[in-house]
Amino acid sequence: MSELAATATQLDQAGRALAQEAARYTRMGWMRGTSGNLSVTLNRDPLRLAVTASGLDKDELTSRDIVVVDETGAAVPGGSLSGRKPSAEAGLHARIASVTGAGAVVHVHVLAPVVAAERWPAGVELRDLEMLKGFGRAAHDDLVTIPVVPNSQDMVVLGDAFEAGFDPATPALIVARHGLYVWGEDLHSARNRAECLEWLLRFSLETRADAGGQPASGRWT
Numbered sequence: 751m752s753e754l755a756a757t758a759t760q761l762d763q764a765g766r767a768l769a770q771e772a773a774r775y776t777r778m779g780w781m782r783g784t785s786g787n788l789s790v791t792l793n794r795d796p797l798r799l800a801v802t803a804s805g806l807d808k809d810e811l812t813s814r815d816i817v818v819v820d821e822t823g824a825a826v827p828g829g830s831l832s833g834r835k836p837s838a839e840a841g842l843h844a845r846i847a848s849v850t851g852a853g854a855v856v857h858v859h860v861l862a863p864v865v866a867a868e869r870w871p872a873g874v875e876l877r878d879l880e881m882l883k884g885f886g887r888a889a890h891d892d893l894v895t896i897p898v899v900p901n902s903q904d905m906v907v908l909g910d911a912f913e914a915g916f917d918p919a920t921p922a923l924i925v926a927r928h929g930l931y932v933w934g935e936d937l938h939s940a941r942n943r944a945e946c947l948e949w950l951l952r953f954s955l956e957t958r959a960d961a962g963g964q965p966a967s968g969r970w971t
């Protein structure tokens with residue numbers, strides 16, 4: 751295997767999957783403008799990810815608009831068929847994949863997590879909701895806390911903050927005033943988790959009194 755630690759076929763498959771998934775998130779309104787980025791793990795040792803290229807409209811990616819990066823998020827030699835740069839956030843993708851063993855990492859600029867982090871900057875607490883099952887947790891779990899870290903342009907700073915608060919049972923991270931990271935064994939699993947978590951966060955914002963929401967009866971809060 752080459753320095754890329756991936757065959758041309760693997761790269762083509764990864765590129766198609768990432769482009770298709772990014773277009774789907776754009777249609778959902780979760781990758782507005784050029785926001786958001788996605789990655790899949792190609793190889794564990796050495797760590798190699800295929801990550802979306804930087805600064806592109808994520809609705810218009812082709813299978814060539816991906817870059818192979820190493821464990822620091824740096825492009826490996828010959829890692830881009832299109833000569834593009836990796837996502838500015840590739841370093842955090844690589845850190846998450848390294849620490850969690852995830853097969854895919856999704857970063858979206860969906861609104862609810864960012865608003866929730868404004869309300870609960872120490873972490874967003876969720877409990878007793880059926881949708882927690884779709885997030886890989888039991889609905890009856892006492893408490894699930896989605897960690898929140900301050901935004902930074904330095905992916906090492908963000909990675910250190912993520913790792914400091916990492917709980918293996920919670921496959922998500924909110925970056926304050928920025929967006930949401932969710933991971934899973936593949937893109938499909940990460941998307942399911944992201945969709946369920948977005949629902950959970952919207953529910954919290956709309957029903958918790960400490961977010962200015964309207965509890966229906968008070969019985970469940």
Ligand SMILES: CSCCC(=O)C(=O)COP(=O)(O)O
Nearest residue numbers: 784785786787804805837838
């Ligand atoms: C308006 S997007 C600002 C950059 C960002 O947060 C993002 O998710 C997209 O960055 P990339 O380098 O992956 O295009």
Ligand SMILES: [Zn+2]
Nearest residue numbers: 786857928929
């Ligand atoms: Zn972002």
